[in-house]
Amino acid sequence: MLSCQEISRLVSESLDRKLPWHRRMEVWLHLKMCRLCSGFWGNLLRIRTAARESAAADEPLPDGPDRLSSESKDRMRRLISKELSDGTGN
Amino acid sequence: MNDIQSGPIEPADPAHWVDRYGDYLFRYARSRLRSTDATEEVVQETFVAGLNALHQFSGKQGAERAWLLGILKRKIVDFVRRRSRATPLEEMHSGEGAVEALFDRRGNWREDPRMFGANPGDQLERGEFWMILRACLDGLPLRQADVFTLREMEDLAVDDICHELGLSRSNLYVLLHRARLALFHCMKTRL
Numbered sequence: 001m002l003s004c005q006e007i008s009r010l011v012s013e014s015l016d017r018k019l020p021w022h023r024r025m026e027v028w029l030h031l032k033m034c035r036l037c038s039g040f041w042g043n044l045l046r047i048r049t050a051a052r053e054s055a056a057a058d059e060p061l062p063d064g065p066d067r068l069s070s071e072s073k074d075r076m077r078r079l080i081s082k083e084l085s086d087g088t089g090n
Numbered sequence: 091m092n093d094i095q096s097g098p099i100e101p102a103d104p105a106h107w108v109d110r111y112g113d114y115l116f117r118y119a120r121s122r123l124r125s126t127d128a129t130e131e132v133v134q135e136t137f138v139a140g141l142n143a144l145h146q147f148s149g150k151q152g153a154e155r156a157w158l159l160g161i162l163k164r165k166i167v168d169f170v171r172r173r174s175r176a177t178p179l180e181e182m183h184s185g186e187g188a189v190e191a192l193f194d195r196r197g198n199w200r201e202d203p204r205m206f207g208a209n210p211g212d213q214l215e216r217g218e219f220w221m222i223l224r225a226c227l228d229g230l231p232l233r234q235a236d237v238f239t240l241r242e243m244e245d246l247a248v249d250d251i252c253h254e255l256g257l258s259r260s261n262l263y264v265l266l267h268r269a270r271l272a273l274f275h276c277m278k279t280r281l
Contacts, residue, residue, distance in 0.1 A: 003197025012267040039204030054220040055243035067113040
């Protein structure tokens with residue numbers, strides 16, 4: 001019998017690769033019998049979905065700046081215009 | 091035949107890159123790299139690389155932002171590789187804390203892992219869930235946060251992550267398992 005901790009490892013791994021069939025059977029049987037692990041599995045999927053959705057959205061960030069500072073912008077503008085003028089000289 | 095029919099040609103316009111795309115690229119990179127310094131570095135590298143590759147720009151209308159984003163995504167992976175090399179593998183063993191907090195010695199759940207969010211009927215705002223996820227990601231050991239981000243946010247294949255970061259597949263599975271458990275544990279305490 002696999003413990004819930006081992007099942008947590010296998011369900012995580014199943015998000016990254018196809019488990020061998022006998023492992024899949026073990027996980028499936030365990031999830032059928034264990035409501036805690038099947039609840040955990042659902043929550044792992046929720047985290048995956050949230051990570052993907054938030055990755056696709058251009059939204060403000062929780063802490064810290066969500067735009068380039070004006071100093072950095074100035075520095076990058078200067079860098080780009082210097083590269084452009086050097087480039088045409090060559 | 092040339093492919094003029096594919097739409098109006100708009101040459102790249104690097105003089106306006108910073109103003110048009112700077113903040114967008116910044117937000118994209120900072121949500122992946124978390125550090126502001128790292129983010130400024132990769133955004134600047136992206137502009138420089140774009141300038142050096144101007145001849146490769148297709149010139150399709152509206153394609154400039156997507157083209158720069160493609161460069162940025164590559165730069166993010168390069169940056170993660172550099173910082174991962176600078177992080178000793180001793181971190182492979184950190185993050186056991188979440189395992190111990192979640193499971194007892196026999197590998198049984200200490201607390202009900204179904205409770206996630208207040209009441210099942212109490213629909214948490216999606217944005218709030220994201221915010222907590224991001225905040226918890228910030229608290230993970232660097233290597234765990236990086237592999238989670240490459241896998242779940244950048245949607246890279248397992249073999250690509252292993253190749254970029256010089257990890258074996260089994261090491262990567264361990265890191266991702268730790269990262270997911272730690273995120274789950276952190277989010278559970280905040281939801």
